[in-house]
Amino acid sequence: MTCVKCKGLMIHERQPAVSSSAIVLRCLNCGLLIDPLIEQNRNNHLHLRAKAA
Template identity: 60%
Template structure:
C-alpha cells in the first residue's frame, strides 16, 4: 500500500489499545496513520462534497 500523503510505504500494524483485532496502516516515511474509521469518514465526507458540487 502507498501513502496518500508522501507516496511512502504503508505497513499494517495491530493496535490492541483500540481493539484486540484493530489493524491500522502506518507510513514508514511520514508516520501517517489510517484505520478503518478514518478511511470511512474520508469517503463519507468526499461523497458529501461531490453531491454538493453536482447540485450547484
C-alpha cells in the same frame, strides 16, 4: 499501498491500543496512521462533497 501524505510505503499493523482486533495502515516514512474509522469518515466526506458539486 502508498501514503497520501508523503507517498511512502503503507503497511498493515495491529494496534492493540485502538482495539484488540484493530488493524491499521501505517506509513513507514512519516508514521501516518489510518484506521478503519478514519477511512470511513474520509470516504463519507468525499461522497458528500461530490454530491454537493
